[in-house]
Amino acid sequence: MLLLLAFAASAQTGSFKAIVSKTTFAENESIQVTFSIENMSDRNFAPPDFRGFNVLSGPMKGMSNMNINGVRTSSVTYVYLLQAQAPGKLTIGPASIEHNGKTVRSNSITLTITKAGSRNNNSGGGNNGGGNENVSVNDYLNENLFVRLFVDKKEVYKGEQVTATYKLYRKLQVDQYSITQAPAFNGFWTIDIEDSKTIDFDVETLNGVQYYVATVRKVALFAQKTGELEIDPMGLECMVVVPTGGWSYRKFQHKFSSGKAKITVKPLPGNQPADFSGLVGELDMQVTMDKTNAQTDDPITLSIKYSGKGNLKFLENPQPELPKDFEMFDPKLSERSTRQGNVVGGTRQIDYLLIPRRAGTYKLPPITTSYFDLKKGDYVTLRSPEIVLSVKGESSVTTPATTGINKEEVELLGKDIRYIETGEPELTTEGSFVMPLPLYAGVYATPFLLFYGLLAFKRKRDKELGNTKLMKRRKAGKVAAKRLKQAEERMNAQDKRGFYDELLKATWGYLSDKLGIPPSDMNKDMALNALRARSIDEAQLNELGIMLDTAEMALYAPSTVNESLQQTYDRATAIIDQLENSLS
Amino acid sequence: MKRWLIHIAMLWVCLSAAANETVDFTAIYNTANDAYVAKDYQSAIEGYEQLLSVGKVSPAVYYNLGNAYFRVGSMGFAILNYERALKLEPEHEDAAFNLKLANLQINDRVEPATEFILITWFNKLVHGRSASGWGIWALAAIWLALVIGVLYIFSGNLALRRVAFAFMAMFIVGSVVLMGFAKIQYQYENVTTKGIITVTNTYVKAAPDQSSTDLFILREGTKVTLMGTENGWQKVKVADDAGDKVGWVREDVLGLI
Numbered sequence: 001m002l003l004l005l006a007f008a009a010s011a012q013t014g015s016f017k018a019i020v021s022k023t024t025f026a027e028n029e030s031i032q033v034t035f036s037i038e039n040m041s042d043r044n045f046a047p048p049d050f051r052g053f054n055v056l057s058g059p060m061k062g063m064s065n066m067n068i069n070g071v072r073t074s075s076v077t078y079v080y081l082l083q084a085q086a087p088g089k090l091t092i093g094p095a096s097i098e099h100n101g102k103t104v105r106s107n108s109i110t111l112t113i114t115k116a117g118s119r120n121n122n123s124g125g126g127n128n129g130g131g132n133e134n135v136s137v138n139d140y141l142n143e144n145l146f147v148r149l150f151v152d153k154k155e156v157y158k159g160e161q162v163t164a165t166y167k168l169y170r171k172l173q174v175d176q177y178s179i180t181q182a183p184a185f186n187g188f189w190t191i192d193i194e195d196s197k198t199i200d201f202d203v204e205t206l207n208g209v210q211y212y213v214a215t216v217r218k219v220a221l222f223a224q225k226t227g228e229l230e231i232d233p234m235g236l237e238c239m240v241v242v243p244t245g246g247w248s249y250r251k252f253q254h255k256f257s258s259g260k261a262k263i264t265v266k267p268l269p270g271n272q273p274a275d276f277s278g279l280v281g282e283l284d285m286q287v288t289m290d291k292t293n294a295q296t297d298d299p300i301t302l303s304i305k306y307s308g309k310g311n312l313k314f315l316e317n318p319q320p321e322l323p324k325d326f327e328m329f330d331p332k333l334s335e336r337s338t339r340q341g342n343v344v345g346g347t348r349q350i351d352y353l354l355i356p357r358r359a360g361t362y363k364l365p366p367i368t369t370s371y372f373d374l375k376k377g378d379y380v381t382l383r384s385p386e387i388v389l390s391v392k393g394e395s396s397v398t399t400p401a402t403t404g405i406n407k408e409e410v411e412l413l414g415k416d417i418r419y420i421e422t423g424e425p426e427l428t429t430e431g432s433f434v435m436p437l438p439l440y441a442g443v444y445a446t447p448f449l450l451f452y453g454l455l456a457f458k459r460k461r462d463k464e465l466g467n468t469k470l471m472k473r474r475k476a477g478k479v480a481a482k483r484l485k486q487a488e489e490r491m492n493a494q495d496k497r498g499f500y501d502e503l504l505k506a507t508w509g510y511l512s513d514k515l516g517i518p519p520s521d522m523n524k525d526m527a528l529n530a531l532r533a534r535s536i537d538e539a540q541l542n543e544l545g546i547m548l549d550t551a552e553m554a555l556y557a558p559s560t561v562n563e564s565l566q567q568t569y570d571r572a573t574a575i576i577d578q579l580e581n582s583l584s
Numbered sequence: 585m586k587r588w589l590i591h592i593a594m595l596w597v598c599l600s601a602a603a604n605e606t607v608d609f610t611a612i613y614n615t616a617n618d619a620y621v622a623k624d625y626q627s628a629i630e631g632y633e634q635l636l637s638v639g640k641v642s643p644a645v646y647y648n649l650g651n652a653y654f655r656v657g658s659m660g661f662a663i664l665n666y667e668r669a670l671k672l673e674p675e676h677e678d679a680a681f682n683l684k685l686a687n688l689q690i691n692d693r694v695e696p697a698t699e700f701i702l703i704t705w706f707n708k709l710v711h712g713r714s715a716s717g718w719g720i721w722a723l724a725a726i727w728l729a730l731v732i733g734v735l736y737i738f739s740g741n742l743a744l745r746r747v748a749f750a751f752m753a754m755f756i757v758g759s760v761v762l763m764g765f766a767k768i769q770y771q772y773e774n775v776t777t778k779g780i781i782t783v784t785n786t787y788v789k790a791a792p793d794q795s796s797t798d799l800f801i802l803r804e805g806t807k808v809t810l811m812g813t814e815n816g817w818q819k820v821k822v823a824d825d826a827g828d829k830v831g832w833v834r835e836d837v838l839g840l841i
Contacts, residue, residue: 360785
């Protein structure tokens with residue numbers, strides 16, 4: 001920008017000057033003249049008479065106080081919007097103020113006005129305001145009244161807050177305004193931060209130029225899809241009031257629009273927990289129970305309180321997992337949104353009403369909620385501690401025991417238990433057995449041992465018994481020979497009685513041993529029968545019979561026996577020899 | 585001979601000491617009964633529990649203790665002691681009746697699984713006599729078998745020996761069967777397979793560990809099958825409509841039948 005500065009007057013550090021942006025204008029171009037008064041009072045400001053110009057608007061008075069490096073600067077500006085009446089050289093005369101009782105004048109400016117046709121700077125006129133106004137007015141208006149869209153972030157996660165601010169900048173006086181194009185914010189969940197019906201202007205500097213600035217709308221956006229998203233422009237229509245000197249003014253209708261903005265929405269990382277709530281930002285959770293010792297049928301409130309930054313509307317209500325012994329009602333919700341600067345947040349409280357129906361000690365399992373923590377750049381899972389709840393008393397509502405009861409049991413319900421047992425308790429020692437187990441095993445095994453013992457004894461005895469008989473049988477011949485020898489001795493000694501006695505003993509003994517017949521059972525018939533059974537021929541048996549008869553006769557009636565001792569002896573030895581041969 | 589006398593004297597001393605003790609225990613029992621009659625159920629419970637704590641048991645003690653617990657509203661312990669009484673004396677009609685009443689008072693009732701009628705009969709037969717009773721019968725049978733065995737060994741008569749052998753074999757088999765009964769009953773008396781939950785309710789865990797998952801809740805008076813212990817935890821099985829449920833509970837929430 002070209003500045004023409006001229007000091008017409010100065011008092012100390014004060015200055016009073018007239019400024020135009022350039023010195024050559026087209027005939028139909030609007031000319032902005034600013035009278036700037038610094039560090040001086042603007043008392044009795046008198047504009048020049050602007051001869052040869054039409055005053056389109058003005059004066060617009062601006063004031064500012066600045067403090068730069070401890071030096072206080074106050075400045076007052078008067079702005080006029082002019083249009084030349086005819087081409088040629090025109091002079092804007094000096095304006096005057098009264099400072100410390102003296103009249104101070106500004107510089108005067110000489111402008112060259114060219115013919116309108118010669119310099120047709122047609123800008124196309126997109127946002128032409130009043131139809132009867134020309135392009136240069138539009139340019140002027142656009143420069144001094146516009147709306148801007150600001151976005152605090154260019155790249156966000158899906159679900160992360162991005163703040164869009166629409167700001168109205170003006171230097172001109174605006175009578176009324178209306179929004180002709182409200183942004184739709186497709187693809188975003190929106191929470192309004194500022195959407196004022198009345199606009200309050202502040203002074204703000206944009207690119208070194210001071211404006212009256214007002215925030216028309218500020219909105220927190222939460223992208224619902226990923227990729228490149230566009231934030232819609234806002235269209236405004238204003239009635240611009242331009243004073244034309246004195247009390248008169250003109251009004252222009254001016255339409256203008258903010259630009260649009262683009263942001264990139266990134267998807268959230270893939271390692272998303274199953275219980276991810278959708279919240280991106282910060283979150284805190286508190287789970288409380290108004291009491292942990294309760295009576296049955298006595299309502300308990302379980303509160304889950306979330307607070308944090310981000311869109312808490314994304315949060316789903318967690319479903320507490322409680323035993324069937326609790327009746328749980330639909331939760332009561334209370335929400336409050338808060339803001340810290342432009343960061344949207346809030347609290348959400350979910351109150352569940354629980355009614356315990358049975359006594360017992362119960363556990364409320366931890367409630368978990370996951371969110372994406374922007375500071376950590378990762379998912380965070382909140383987990384409430386387990387709450388232990390003790391319920392006492394009997395419920396009046398349910399009689400759970402009556403489920404699945406049969407007819408017999410229904411009859412039993414009204415009855416009382418039977419009386420205790422009295423009398424001898426017949427106490428025993430717990431877990432006792434009739435006798436210690438090893439002893440029992442011994443007593444049990446004894447019959448087996450005894451049985452086998454007896455069996456063995458019997459077998460042995462049988463064996464032994466069998467052996468004696470055999471031995472006797474075998475030895476029978478020798479025994480008989482011995483006895484016969486003794487009989488022979490008796491014979492030689494002429495002891496008749498002794499002889500016969502020994503002879504009979506020898507014979508009977510031999511028969512007894514040989515035939516296995518006990519001597520007590522022995523008689524002549526039995527011996528003969530037994531021998532006959534062993535197929536001894538009759539002649540021998542006869543001989544034996546005669547011999548036995550003779551010997552017995554000789555023993556008990558000696559007179560009747562004619563046979564000599566020697567004959568009887570020979571006969572006996574012969575028979576025993578023969579039997580020994582046949583029976584061996 | 586002198587030794588024998590000393591042994592007999594010692595035995596007599598022991599027996600008389602045991603007799604004196606029995607008198608004392610009976611006194612405790614009677615005092616507890618008096619407390620029950622006077623509606624001082626807490627004292628009655630203490631008295632009966634004192635008997636049990638020194639290992640003196642009888643169906644009557646368990647039954648009366650069950651009644652006292654029933655009166656003070658401890659259904660878990662009431663059921664436990666009725667069950668114990670019935671274990672010692674399956675035909676204890678009063679205990680069975682009161683157990684039914686107590687079971688009606690509790691919340692979760694696990695219906696006993698219906699078993700095959702022959703098994704029921706068999707159990708009734710075997711549990712109808714104590715292990716000692718069966719043991720004595722088994723001994724008697726085996727000694728009788730021995731007597732018949734002697735006849736078999738020493739008889740000269742072949743027909744008699746045959747009959748004796750058949751009887752001996754029969755008595756031996758009979759004795760073995762009785763011994764089997766004694767063993768089953770001994771097992772039944774000395775090995776606990778069932779328990780009763782004695783606390784108001786308890787969470788059943790997936791593992792013997794406090795931090796493990798809760799599977800389901802068991803309530804006071806519920807009968808469970810014991811499946812083994814580990815570090816103070818008991819593995820239990822409960823019959824349910826949807827099949828058997830198995831999990832772990834702390835041992836102190838259970839009373840063993």
